[in-house]
Amino acid sequence: MMPQFLSTRDAGFEEAFRVLLAQKREDSPDVDAAVAAIIADVRERGDAALVELTERFDRVRLTPETLRISDDEIERLCAQVPEAEREALGLAAERIRAYHARQMPRDESFTDSLGATLGWRWTPVSAAGLYVPGGLAAYPSSVLMNAVPAKVAGVKRLVVTVPTPDGVANPLVLLACRVAGVDEVFRIGGAQAIAALAYGTGAVRPVDKITGPGNAYVAAAKRRVFGKVGIDMIAGPSEILVIADRDNDPDWIALDLLSQAEHDESAQALLVTDDEGFGRAVAEAVGRRLETLPRRAIAGASWRDFGAVVTVRSLDEAAEIADRIAAEHLELLVGDPEALASRISHAGAMFLGPWTPEAIGDYIGGPNHVLPTARTARFSSGLSVMDFLKRTTVSRMTPAALAALGPHAETLAKAERLEAHGMSVRARLDRING
Ligand SMILES: NC(=O)c1ccc[n+]([C@@H]2O[C@H](COP(=O)([O-])OP(=O)(O)OC[C@H]3O[C@@H](n4cnc5c(N)ncnc54)[C@H](O)[C@@H]3O)[C@@H](O)[C@H]2O)c1
Ligand SMILES: N[C@H](CO)Cc1c[nH]c[nH+]1
Numbered sequence: 447m448m449p450q451f452l453s454t455r456d457a458g459f460e461e462a463f464r465v466l467l468a469q470k471r472e473d474s475p476d477v478d479a480a481v482a483a484i485i486a487d488v489r490e491r492g493d494a495a496l497v498e499l500t501e502r503f504d505r506v507r508l509t510p511e512t513l514r515i516s517d518d519e520i521e522r523l524c525a526q527v528p529e530a531e532r533e534a535l536g537l538a539a540e541r542i543r544a545y546h547a548r549q550m551p552r553d554e555s556f557t558d559s560l561g562a563t564l565g566w567r568w569t570p571v572s573a574a575g576l577y578v579p580g581g582l583a584a585y586p587s588s589v590l591m592n593a594v595p596a597k598v599a600g601v602k603r604l605v606v607t608v609p610t611p612d613g614v615a616n617p618l619v620l621l622a623c624r625v626a627g628v629d630e631v632f633r634i635g636g637a638q639a640i641a642a643l644a645y646g647t648g649a650v651r652p653v654d655k656i657t658g659p660g661n662a663y664v665a666a667a668k669r670r671v672f673g674k675v676g677i678d679m680i681a682g683p684s685e686i687l688v689i690a691d692r693d694n695d696p697d698w699i700a701l702d703l704l705s706q707a708e709h710d711e712s713a714q715a716l717l718v719t720d721d722e723g724f725g726r727a728v729a730e731a732v733g734r735r736l737e738t739l740p741r742r743a744i745a746g747a748s749w750r751d752f753g754a755v756v757t758v759r760s761l762d763e764a765a766e767i768a769d770r771i772a773a774e775h776l777e778l779l780v781g782d783p784e785a786l787a788s789r790i791s792h793a794g795a796m797f798l799g800p801w802t803p804e805a806i807g808d809y810i811g812g813p814n815h816v817l818p819t820a821r822t823a824r825f826s827s828g829l830s831v832m833d834f835l836k837r838t839t840v841s842r843m844t845p846a847a848l849a850a851l852g853p854h855a856e857t858l859a860k861a862e863r864l865e866a867h868g869m870s871v872r873a874r875l876d877r878i879n880g
């Protein structure tokens with residue numbers, strides 16, 4: 447199972463790019479049509495639609511009363527979690543909380559030379575909904591990465607929806623909900639869960655913002671409800687770009703690449719190195735390590751179809767590649783990783799030096815693991831407290847400030863032919879001028 451081997455010397459820089467940027471997944475019009483019908487159904491029939499769709503897709507028979515997982519049931523399931531997992535989850539939550547608390551922006555207010563007081567205030571959304579995927583993709587770590595920043599931002603009501611295929615709930619997901627301070631958990635999934643969060647039903651009260659990953663139906667539903675509610679981003683398959691020189695253990699690099707390849711057949715794991723022999727050694731190590739993985743079919747397909755080893759002539763070229771790929775995760779395993787990092791602007795998250803495997807960031811480092819994929823790190827950032835906050839501007843004029851600024855506002859209002867705008871200023875100016 448071999449990836450592509452590219453060299454900027456042989457293929458040329460632009461050709462190497464063309465290959466690396468070849469896209470992976472198309473949105474399907476069929477999925478979008480199915481999702482439109484599901485959303486319309488939930489809006490029209492509320493809980494009855496949720497009950498029916500959950501029976502059809504997740505094979506669970508519910509009633510409007512059992513759509514929500516009761517606190518007692520959560521308590522019972524959480525008790526099944528082994529102590530080591532409980533402890534690790536608690537430590538992860540604490541570190542994520544501490545990191546995100548530092549992100550909280552401050553309100554600002556200042557008085558300018560005319561005496562106008564100007565500023566802005568940050569306030570949280572009142573209610574947020576977090577979609578947690580079902581089955582194999584139900585990551586308790588992702589519950590923390592979404593829910594903890596929401597709570598740090600001050601969101602009052604945090605609702606989780608998680609499908610429970612065949613009635614099976616994941617105890618560690620529920621424990622993560624509890625540790626993060628989630629207020630309500632519903633056993634619903636897919637487009638119907640997104641519709642319920644956006645529009646509300648009898649059992650589910652609507653929220654203002656929806657975050658969290660999911661399959662194509664979830665992604666299409668999030669796109670459709672955007673505008674009625676806010677959404678975070680549409681996260682695509684995981685990506686990792688490792689820049690490594692020959693002074694590394696090929697086996698470590700191989701495992702770092704596989705750590706993201708094992709997420710998804712469409713995940714992309716790339717190695718950029720200035721030593722061709724080292725690149726080949728890493729590819730061989732990937733082959734060896736793959737055999738041992740429970741998810742070898744997924745990781746193998748990802749490595750075969752989207753993996754690549756690129757040999758560059760210099761670390762300058764490596765930096766240029768990293769910027770143009772704008773990977774979700776970027777590991778820098780070179781002599782001076784800080785210096786290389788300072789030359790790269792576009793990446794969701796950077797991991798510097800040999801002691802920082804990307805997996806630390808997935809679980810327990812502190813920064814968020816919900817990150818921009820598919821080159822969107824060129825213009826967007828990973829999830830943070832800012833996703834759950836809004837900024838309101840605040841202005842206060844004095845008579846002197848209005849006397850100085852008002853006539854100019856009037857002029858602009860006239861130019862836009864907005865008479866009432868100008869008059870609302872003029873009425874005050876007349877009073878000021880006696
Ligand atoms: N990027 C990330 O950070 C990240 C993290 C975790 C998971 N994921 C992604 O989440 C996804 C999880 O997918 P999943 O399917 O296991 O769980 P899911 O919870 O996303 O989807 C399950 C739901 O899909 C709906 N569905 C399934 N088939 C349908 C159909 N034919 N018509 C209408 N609705 C249908 C059902 O309502 C079901 O409840 C994967 O694509 C994975 O890559 C991404
Ligand atoms: N690496 C994933 C995001 O790309 C997040 C994750 C969850 N669990 C393990 N990893």
Ligand SMILES: [Zn+2]
Nearest residue numbers: 705706709808
């Ligand atoms: Zn991961």
